[in-house]
Amino acid sequence: MFDDAAPLKVYGLKVSYFTGKLEAYLRYKRIPYDFIPMTAHDFTHKGRLKTGAMQMPMVELPDGRWITDTTPIIEWLESQYCESSILPDEPLCSFVARLIEDYADEWLWRPAMAYRWIHDQDARLLSHQISSVMGRNISVPAALKRWNVRRRQHKNFVLRDGFTEATAEHIKNTYIRLLDNLEGPLSTRDFVMGDRLTLADIGLMGPLFRHFAMDPTPAEIMRERAPNVVAWVYRVWAARSAKGVSLPRRVPDDLAPLLREIGETHLVALNANARAWMSGHKTYDVEVQGVRYERLQTSVYRAWCLERLQAEYEELCFEAKAMLDQLVGADGLVPELLKVEGLETGYDPEGFAPFLSRAAPVFPVVRD
């Protein structure tokens, strides 16, 4: 059985998006864990054998079971550690927190990877940091290991993820708009949705902590443009669950620009991905805020993300749906985007995640 006094083993990297997200959560909840710097061998072999997906982080529980995918991991841990929940009870707040998490996980991945791999200073530093940890047991010259990491990440997560001359500015400005949308709210309160940490903060830590706040180029921009976001990143990292402050019961009005942005970008892309998946297309094109992204990889994982958001949205009462539409600022846009008639991915119908033995990675094809 699960022994909650023994530490979890978290395999990941100190520069990894999703490892940073999970660690921020575990620290907040005071869940003991040992961090194990992941090797390339762990990534491929443990990934394939224990969870079916080569992705980080992977977690080994004290009872020997393995789990992957931070979204269901956090959901499952919330059911085991009920104190100091990070999920608001109020249904609209809960939906908005999940929506922000999904946007942070899936939409902000592209600008986070672009900022890391298109600028020489960031790419040099990060290829060194990643290859010296993941490749520590591989006897190949260090320069070759660095080159290989840089080439792999740039090819898969920049060039093959829609970064072109036509989209470059839009991708870079996605980050700038994120900072602008958060700076105001975070100058008036401690966390994104109120004075208590929620899933929205944990989700946003993925891109904002280990990428945007730490990679040299975006970190410089953040310090200059959004000092309250810098302070928030480290406030979340330092936060420990405490009694006394209540979870939000109302979505703050000043989150409207962020929610509008999520509607115009992430929901449009999720919708197009789900339609492509249903028609059996391996890639799809989508126009986002007037910019055309081409040949994006269709992802069953992201179709499942939409399926889950759609199910939670359906649970909202009429007033909550109307309020959400108002916050997103486009009449009828939200239900339209969330609704993909007949979407049934068949991914995890029994609700086994994060314990799936064949978890789906976000990108079905990643080439070495």
Ligand SMILES: N[C@@H](CCC(=O)N[C@@H](CS)C(=O)NCC(=O)O)C(=O)O
């Ligand atoms: N949905 C997963 C995504 C995990 C993920 O994609 N992690 C990245 C590293 S931060 C990864 O392993 N990418 C695959 C690769 O590099 O091949 C989660 O929330 O844990």
